[in-house]
Amino acid sequence: MKISLFATAFLFVQIGFAQDSLDLDYYLPQEVSYNQDIPTPKEIIGHEVGEWHITHDKLMFYMQTLADASDRINIENRGETFEGRPLLLLTITSPENLGNIDKIRKDHVALTEKGSADLNLDTMPVVVYQGFSIHGNEPSGSNAALAYAYYLAAAQRPDIETLLDDTVILLDPSFNPDGLQRFAYWANSNKSINLNPDSNDREFHEVWPRGRTNHYWFDMNRDWLPVQLPESRARIASFHKWMPNVLTDHHEMGTNSTFFFQPGVPSRVHPLTPDMNQELTAEIGTYHAAALDNIGSLYYSEENYDDFYYGKGSTFPDINGGVGILFEQGSSRGHLQESENGILSFPFTIRNQFVTALSTVKAAQAMREKMLDYQREFYTESSIESAIGRNKALVFGDSKDAAKAWHFADMLRRQHIKFHPLSDDVRLDGKDYKKGYGYVIPKNQKNYRLIKAMFEKRTSFTDSIFYDVSAWTLPLAFNLDYTEARSLSAADESVTGLAPLTGGLDARSNYAYLFEWNEYYSPKALNEITKKGIRAKVAKSPFNLEDKDYGYGTIMVPVQGQEMDPDELYQFLKEVAQESNIQITPVSTGLTQGIDLGSNDFNIIKKQKVALLVGSDVRSYDAGEIWHLFDTRYDMNITKIDTEYFDSVDLSQYTDFIVPSMGSGGLSKKQAEKLKKWVREGGTLIGYRDMAESFEKNGLMELKFKKDTLVATDISYGEKRDFKGAQVTGGAIFEADLDLSHPINYGYKNDKLPLFRNTNIYIEPDKDSYNNPIQYTENPLMSGYISEENLEMLKKSVPFQVQRMGKGRVIVFTDNTNFRAFWYGTNKLLMNAIFFGNMM
Numbered sequence: 001m002k003i004s005l006f007a008t009a010f011l012f013v014q015i016g017f018a019q020d021s022l023d024l025d026y027y028l029p030q031e032v033s034y035n036q037d038i039p040t041p042k043e044i045i046g047h048e049v050g051e052w053h054i055t056h057d058k059l060m061f062y063m064q065t066l067a068d069a070s071d072r073i074n075i076e077n078r079g080e081t082f083e084g085r086p087l088l089l090l091t092i093t094s095p096e097n098l099g100n101i102d103k104i105r106k107d108h109v110a111l112t113e114k115g116s117a118d119l120n121l122d123t124m125p126v127v128v129y130q131g132f133s134i135h136g137n138e139p140s141g142s143n144a145a146l147a148y149a150y151y152l153a154a155a156q157r158p159d160i161e162t163l164l165d166d167t168v169i170l171l172d173p174s175f176n177p178d179g180l181q182r183f184a185y186w187a188n189s190n191k192s193i194n195l196n197p198d199s200n201d202r203e204f205h206e207v208w209p210r211g212r213t214n215h216y217w218f219d220m221n222r223d224w225l226p227v228q229l230p231e232s233r234a235r236i237a238s239f240h241k242w243m244p245n246v247l248t249d250h251h252e253m254g255t256n257s258t259f260f261f262q263p264g265v266p267s268r269v270h271p272l273t274p275d276m277n278q279e280l281t282a283e284i285g286t287y288h289a290a291a292l293d294n295i296g297s298l299y300y301s302e303e304n305y306d307d308f309y310y311g312k313g314s315t316f317p318d319i320n321g322g323v324g325i326l327f328e329q330g331s332s333r334g335h336l337q338e339s340e341n342g343i344l345s346f347p348f349t350i351r352n353q354f355v356t357a358l359s360t361v362k363a364a365q366a367m368r369e370k371m372l373d374y375q376r377e378f379y380t381e382s383s384i385e386s387a388i389g390r391n392k393a394l395v396f397g398d399s400k401d402a403a404k405a406w407h408f409a410d411m412l413r414r415q416h417i418k419f420h421p422l423s424d425d426v427r428l429d430g431k432d433y434k435k436g437y438g439y440v441i442p443k444n445q446k447n448y449r450l451i452k453a454m455f456e457k458r459t460s461f462t463d464s465i466f467y468d469v470s471a472w473t474l475p476l477a478f479n480l481d482y483t484e485a486r487s488l489s490a491a492d493e494s495v496t497g498l499a500p501l502t503g504g505l506d507a508r509s510n511y512a513y514l515f516e517w518n519e520y521y522s523p524k525a526l527n528e529i530t531k532k533g534i535r536a537k538v539a540k541s542p543f544n545l546e547d548k549d550y551g552y553g554t555i556m557v558p559v560q561g562q563e564m565d566p567d568e569l570y571q572f573l574k575e576v577a578q579e580s581n582i583q584i585t586p587v588s589t590g591l592t593q594g595i596d597l598g599s600n601d602f603n604i605i606k607k608q609k610v611a612l613l614v615g616s617d618v619r620s621y622d623a624g625e626i627w628h629l630f631d632t633r634y635d636m637n638i639t640k641i642d643t644e645y646f647d648s649v650d651l652s653q654y655t656d657f658i659v660p661s662m663g664s665g666g667l668s669k670k671q672a673e674k675l676k677k678w679v680r681e682g683g684t685l686i687g688y689r690d691m692a693e694s695f696e697k698n699g700l701m702e703l704k705f706k707k708d709t710l711v712a713t714d715i716s717y718g719e720k721r722d723f724k725g726a727q728v729t730g731g732a733i734f735e736a737d738l739d740l741s742h743p744i745n746y747g748y749k750n751d752k753l754p755l756f757r758n759t760n761i762y763i764e765p766d767k768d769s770y771n772n773p774i775q776y777t778e779n780p781l782m783s784g785y786i787s788e789e790n791l792e793m794l795k796k797s798v799p800f801q802v803q804r805m806g807k808g809r810v811i812v813f814t815d816n817t818n819f820r821a822f823w824y825g826t827n828k829l830l831m832n833a834i835f836f837g838n839m840m
Contacts, residue, residue: 022048022347027147027354029155038069038154041146049146050347052191053139053184053335056085056177062146063088063173070153071095072164078234082215085177087234092152092171094164097125104168109243111372112321112379112446119376125165126368128361129244131172131235132353134221134251134313136179137211139187140329140346141250144353145173151358166365170242175249175313176213176220176231183211187334195336197343199255203334209620216631217624218821221249225311225454225472226822227414239320240416245371246284246364247324249313250353252331256340258298259352260305260328261288262314267463268306272453273318274381276374278307280323280367287363291355298341309468310453319453321378323371327356379446386448394455395428395490396475396482397438400518400749403581404824406501407520408478409439411822413498415454418445421499423492428483433490440491455482457733457783464785465722469731469758471784476733476754479825501581508570509586510559512597514545515577517553517747520824523831524634525580526555530607532572534562537602538746538836543594545587553746553836555605556597608834610636610656615643622660622688625818629827646671651678656834659687661816666694676700680806684837686830687812689759692801700810701803706762706793731758732784735777736799742773743836744800747828754782755799756823760790761814762797774800800829802840809837 024040027049042048044065045058067075067090074091081087097104108127110119130148132141149171152164174180183206190203209217214231223232239247253260263269263281285301292299305326310319314326330339332346364371397405412419422438441451454474461470475482503521505513515522517538529536539554557573559566570586577584590597610630614623623640630638638658641649647670651657657675659667667675676699679685687695695701708727715723736753738745745753753774765772775798781791799814811833817826 022051024049024147024150026347027144027351028151029358032160033156034154035156038150039065041150045146049143050350053187053346054143054146055184055188056174056181059142059146059173059180060086060088063090063149066149066153072098072153074098074101078238079230081178081231083178085181087177087231088173089238090149090171090173092149092164092169093125093167094161097165097168101168105242111376112243114383116376116379121369121372124372125168126246126364126371127168127170127242127244128364129170129172129239129242129247130357130360131175131248131313132250133180134175134249135212135219136176136181137183137206137333138252138331139180139183140252140331140349140353142174142180143346144250144350144357145171147350147354148357149173163361163365166368167361168242169361170238170244172235172238175235178215179211179213186211191335197336197338199338201334204337208616208618209614209624213620213624216628217620218628219621221313222309222311222468222820224313224316226474226820227411228821233414236414239316243321243375244317245322245375246360247313247317247322248327248357248360249324250327250357251329252349253328255331255333255337255344257328257330258300258341259292259330260303260326261285261299261301261356262305262307262324262326263302264305264307264326264467265463265465266302268308268465268467270308270310270315270318270453272449272456273307274378277318277323280371280374281325283367284323284325284360284363287359287366288356291359292352295351295355297352304467306467308466308470309472311472312468319450320447321375325360327353329353382446382449386444389443391484391486392443393485393488393491394441394443394451394482395422395426395433395438395485396441396480397422397433398480398749399432399434399437400516401520402437403501403520404478405437405439405480406498407824408475408480409498411474412441415447415450417447417451418442420488420491420493421495422490424490426490428485431481431483433481440485440488442488442491459781459783459785461785464726464787466730466785469784471732473733473783474822476782477756477823477825479754481750503577503579503581503583505570505574505577505584505586507586508566509588510566511588511590512559513557513573513584513586514550515555515582515584516550517555518551518749519582520827521580521582521634522555522747523828523835524636525576525582525584526605526835527608527634527636528576528580529557529573530605533607534564534569534572536605538605539595540601540603540743540839541595543592545589545592548585552740553743553832556602558597603839605835606655608655609639609653610658610834611639611641611651611654612658613643613646613660614640617643617662617664619661619663622816622818625816625821626658626660626830628821629818629830633827634831647674651683652681654683656684656686656837659685659691661689661691662694663690666690667698669698672698672700676805679808679810682807682838684808684833685810686833686837687810689761689814689816692761692763692812692814695810695812700805701801701812703801703812704764706764706797708760708789708793710789727760727787727790729758729760729786729790731756732786733757733782734780734794735782736774736780737777739770739773742770743839744773744802744829744832746832746836752777754825755815756819756826757799757815759814762793763799763801763814765796765798766801771801772798774798802837809840811837811840
């Protein structure tokens with residue numbers, strides 16, 4: 001489908017539309033009566049929709065009040081954000097349906113199960129999940145939810161009653177409560193009585209980190225598949241509880257744009273998505289076009305946006321038997337702003353979101369049987385596919401790291417994918433899988449296509465432009481071993497659910513305690529130990545003691561010479577082991593095969609105090625991922641120092657300073673000189689991505705880069721955008737060789753490591769091989785898209801370098817080791833830089 005892109009009239013104006021004349025009728029359909037017992041938004045929140053930006057507390061209060069007043073609405077709180085705000089969901093349908101809602105839900109979910117052919121679709125409601133403003137500074141969606149919820153609760157007309165009979169609407173008024181609150185504060189506190197549309201006004205220029213993200217500065221519209229954040233976990237639970245036929249995701253885009261709805265670019269649809277999905281998306285689009293035509297709003301479709309990454313809200317349903325719809329409204333950012341299309345008002349943006357929310361349910365109602373039948377057919381075909389082939393299962397795990405495998409299994413659990421723990425140790429394709437450290441996924445199950453989407457490795461594409469990442473192969477992200485198996489013989493099918501992680505210390509020692517660095521939470525344990533003032537050392541070489549092999553990075557805590565007596569030390573370490581979910585082993589001798597415990601090849605570990613640069617020019621996503629890792633995974637303090645006052649901070653109290661990727665050329669000369677002085681006095685400076693070039697430019701490191709010399713030949717002006725876009729590495733996975741003896745790689749079991757990369761920064765290897773402990777292989781592409789030219793430069797380049805400066809060290813990573821909180825497999829690289837940087 002290619003919908004007519006322009007309506008006959010364009011009503012962007014709204015100058016004739018002063019805020020003092022704004023009322024609810026501006027949004028609502030005409031010739032509809034409304035139940036006077038249902039309170040309007042203004043009666044509860046004190047202002048008209050669009051007069052001010054709704055704060056989350058007021059939004060929550062109105063939705064609760066509406067639910068109390070209406071027999072069409074049930075409301076539930078599914079959890080809390082990091083800042084303690086409720087994650088509300090409204091179930092809206094006819095009173096008769098609400099009285100029978102559990103049966104309706106069970107019958108609907110049965111469409112996705114075996115035996116669905118016997119279900120009668122004639123009277124089954126279609127289920128529509130409508131979510132708003134997952135980016136908090138794209139607020140027209142959540143503000144539209146006020147008017148939309150009121151309409152669904154109060155509108156009275158026979159066709160509306162029929163609509164509610166035929167439809168169950170799951171209304172999520174704010175996908176991102178923390179970000180919405182942050183942005184509403186900004187827009188409202190900078191609003192003038194006389195609205196000023198000048199785009200230079202402070203109202204339209206949020207302060208860092210802006211309201212787009214959640215508390216830890218994550219873009220939550222990338223977390224539908226890995227589900228690492230509380231907001232995501234709530235909505236994924238609701239999704240699988242209901243299995244909606246349609247899910248809408250209301251966003252905003254640049255001020256000079258109009259309104260977009262899916263389908264996106266036809267060539268950028270993931271191959272696992274059925275063709276019928278896109279046909280249904282296009283048919284639904286005709287309803288949006290008619291609704292926007294009716295109010296004179298410009299729009300477009302089949303451009304810019306895609307349907308490729310299943311971790312986005314508008315694409316996640318496509319691999320789960322539903323249809324995802326992305327809406328993008330040109331943003332006023334504040335209350336009234338100049339644009340290329342005239343003066344753009346906040347109420348106008350809200351109205352577009354309102355009418356397309358309504359056109360969605362009208363489309364779903366009109367296409368009800370078609371949507372239900374598509375869902376049933378999707379799972380019927382998936383079931384057939386799952387039974388084909390010789391391999392019946394996937395085995396995954398890490399024989400040295402129970403926690404990482406557990407977190408992967410927990411992600412599967414949240415996505416309603418069945419798995420079983422290993423019943424015995426097993427060796428498959430040269431890989432060892434250990435009971436307690438591995439799991440088996442049967443392929444013959446309902447969510448087979450979702451499993452394929454999680455595990456697939458894809459390196460060929462019909463299009464070279466991607467709106468988001470081109471690869472997310474999840475076992476690679478977790479750095480897990482995984483193998484296809486012909487049977488479930490190693491599975492303990494009697495065990496259901498996921499047992500909690502455990503750790504412990506079985507006995508007291510008078511000599512020393514050991515724990516391996518392989519476990520994901522070993523850094524958490526070491527931090528607790530050093531914070532308590534307990535001496536700990538790290539092994540620079542492997543050894544064997546009491547019939548157990550210990551690798552590089554093993555931590556040793558001697559009993560003698562500690563401020564704690566042996567009994568206190570034992571009790572403390574026992575608590576650390578339990579809280580960190582690791583095993584600590586007591587030993588009675590220092591005599592080993594290999595380095596003895598008193599060897600100089602054990603280095604003392606000092607207590608670390610870490611700072612992180614944040615603020616203007618720092619990429620907030622990267623900074624937030626680091627903050628989240630320290631704060632929520634490892635329980636480590638990290639001091640966030642803003643660029644505004646960095647110059648006045650005494651850095652001497654910090655052992656490590658992390659600089660995430662920055663824009664605007666990176667560090668200033670003054671900032672770099674301050675860091676140089678601090679490093680020379682013994683500090684460890686750690687930089688990410690663009691900092692490689694900034695460090696080199698400012699004399700913090702000596703690096704040589706491979707540079708792109710590509711020249712456009714026979715490329716027309718019209719092809720320029722695609723030509724340049726094809727050189728963007730938007731997010732793919734590459735293989736690197738590891739030198740396991742180097743401190744940066746302590747705790748890694750395999751000598752190969754999958755790395756996520758979304759830069760085109762290529763560092764030449766050092767002339768001495770031992771200075772290249774992480775190096776891309778000769779054939780590095782594992783999954784995703786990279787141009788041939790960039791792939792050639794990537795080969796044998798190095799994503800990590802460390803150099804001495806005075807008493808300190810400067811470390812740089814060209815790749816993001818903490819990407820979106822689900823790259824568990826490379827989190828340890830940063831921890832190694834923190835704890836062992838002074839050894840490198």
